[in-house]
Amino acid sequence: DSGVTQTPKHLITATGQRVTLRCSPRSGDLSVYWYQQSLDQGLQFLIQYYNGEERAKGNILERFSAQQFPDLHSELNLSSLELGDSALYFCASSPSGGSSGNTIYFGEGSWLTVV
Amino acid sequence: SQQGEEDPQALSIQEGENATMNCSYKTSINNLQWYRQNSGRGLVHLILIRSNEREKHSGRLRVTLDTSKKSSSLLITASRAADTASYFCATDATGRRALTFGSGTRLQVQP
Numbered sequence: 001d002s003g004v005t006q007t008p009k010h011l012i013t014a015t016g017q018r019v020t021l022r023c024s025p026r027s028g029d030l031s032v033y034w035y036q037q038s039l040d041q042g043l044q045f046l047i048q049y050y051n052g053e054e055r056a057k058g059n060i061l062e063r064f065s066a067q068q069f070p071d072l073h074s075e076l077n078l079s080s081l082e083l084g085d086s087a088l089y090f091c092a093s094s095p096s097g098g099s100s101g102n103t104i105y106f107g108e109g110s111w112l113t114v115v
Numbered sequence: 116s117q118q119g120e121e122d123p124q125a126l127s128i129q130e131g132e133n134a135t136m137n138c139s140y141k142t143s144i145n146n147l148q149w150y151r152q153n154s155g156r157g158l159v160h161l162i163l164i165r166s167n168e169r170e171k172h173s174g175r176l177r178v179t180l181d182t183s184k185k186s187s188s189l190l191i192t193a194s195r196a197a198d199t200a201s202y203f204c205a206t207d208a209t210g211r212r213a214l215t216f217g218s219g220t221r222l223q224v225q226p
Binding site: 002004035042043045088090092103106108111 | 148150160216
């Protein structure tokens with residue numbers, strides 16, 4: 001158990017809908033990262049937050065947004081969902097703002113299926 | 116885009132044999148990490164090697180790094196069926212804040 005908690009574990013929704021994925025980082029970790037894993041794209045970095053502020057942005061679509069709250073949990077909002085958004089979404093956390101030299105700890109992921 | 120590319124994409128060996136996976140990357144890095152993922156599960160950190168290190172060991176794992184060739188290898192010795200998983204390299208590239216993962220090697224260890 002990495003200490004990173006993600007909910008829901010599985011989610012099935014229709015195209016055009018909006019979903020929210022939730023992540024609680026390890027106790028004491030200030031950084032939260034979101035990754036998307038799909039068969040064709042592999043593991044793609046979406047976005048990072050550090051202590052409530054956006055720190056780095058990756059291949060995140062405009063239809064997607066995220067935030068980190070004062071209690072450090074984070075939410076990833078996915079809207080206007082398309083079939084291609086079906087993937088495993090991971091949250092990860094680390095103690096500091098940079099990944100240099102830091103291990104990042106992954107949650108078990110949220111499986112999103114768009115039908 | 117993927118920073119790291121693992122080779123081979125898939126590897127099947129017998130229990131007790133050694134497994135070697137390679138990772139190539141494109142830009143300068145601060146460090147390189149290897150992660151393991153059991154099917155459909157989260158990634159688990161295995162080992163980190165810094166750019167000024169050439170080799171590192173952890174139990175049955177040996178990692179090498181050649182920054183001149185922009186490549187790394189992960190050796191798992193005396194493999195076990197429980198080592199069956201996907202293995203990813205992740206680079207902490209200079210100027211980037213987040214780890215970039217390769218496409219992974221699927222390792223199957225036959226009992």
